[in-house]
Amino acid sequence: MRILKYLLLLILLLFIGLSVFVSTQKANFEITRSKLIKTPKATIFNYVNDYRNWETFGSWIIEDNNIQFIYPGLTSGKGAYCSWKGNDSDGNLKTLFVKENDSISQKMFINGEDSEISWKFKDSIGGTKVTIRSKGKLDFKSKILAIFNGGINNTVSDTYEKSLEYLNKTLDYEINTHSIKVNGVVNRLGGFYLKQSVVCREKSVSKNLKIMIPKLKKFFEKNNIVMNGKPFIIYDKYDKTNDLIALSVCIPVKDSLHFTSGSDIEWVNMKPYTAVKTTLTGDYLHTQKAWVLSNTYIEKNNLVKNNSQQIIEVYIKGIEEIKQPSKWITEIYVPVFPKIVPKKPVYKTTSDSTNVASPSIP
Known part of the structure; x- marks a missing residue:
């Protein structure tokens, strides 16, 4: 019984120590990730610019099977907005600035914390260079996960690297596959x-x-x-x-x-x-x-x-x-105009002794 008490006390102390350690860690992050995507710039821009498409490439969305998106109205361009609820995250996205076929600036609110997201699209040899920059801070739960995954920047970077990879696969297959x-x-x-x-x-x-x-x-x-x-x-x-x-x-x-x-x-x-x-x-x-x-x-x-x-x-x-x-x-x-089908000649039998059929004009 005494051993069990010591074990519970040890677990409690470890939990308190972990909480203190996590709370002292910096929550701020700032990352930049790029990927060359073999799709025309305008196509990628239009796809990313519409929040209805994010369900096909946002890594945190794809990996949460129970996430539900809400689209209240405008989903693309300046002022576009969407929100979501899921097992691992609740939040929303809003577009603050758009420069057609060039860049997008957004504000994300996720699990109680704000972050800034910017996209840059640049023509490059073999396709389009897509760059994501994100700046913000993680909530307490995300900080704990980050500690066990190599740090805050690595955790956030992994999220955006996966998103760019999903975007590349989606555009390559989904956009080009047609009949x-x-x-x-x-x-x-x-x-x-x-x-x-x-x-x-x-x-x-x-x-x-x-x-x-x-x-x-x-x-x-x-x-x-x-x-x-x-x-x-x-x-x-x-x-x-x-x-x-x-x-x-x-x-x-x-x-x-x-x-x-x-x-x-x-x-x-x-x-x-x-x-x-x-x-x-x-x-x-x-x-x-x-x-x-x-x-x-x-x-x-x-x-x-x-x-x-x-x-x-x-x-x-x-x-x-x-x-x-x-x-x-x-x-x-x-x-188109209906195609005129020529009428077939109608033949009638004459009453003369030769019994030769003569065509009648339709």
């Missing part, structure tokens, strides 16, 4: 939909879509409007020469709706039309390839484009349904 299938000529049904339009440059299309689609969905929720299909994009104008694109973000509805004058959201009734359908499985970056294959199919089959209708992209499965870009599904519809 395109031209399904052929289909009759696309019409219907009612709500739309919100914008005019922008080609490089800003992706950024606008990431803002406008969630915004329009929020409008549906706020006004108790039922979605009657998947969101889609109408390209009203695609002027490559002047780098101007007019597009509308659309969501189908069942019934007609009326809006007050001055509203930036419109109700439209789309008529049925014939189109060449192409299915892209993979990241949206490959939509241009799908367009090219659609046009090639139209030319080979002697079809004529119907310019009175617009090309649309329907987002069957996207980032909100599944995180892996390689599994996203987009359907592209290029309007």
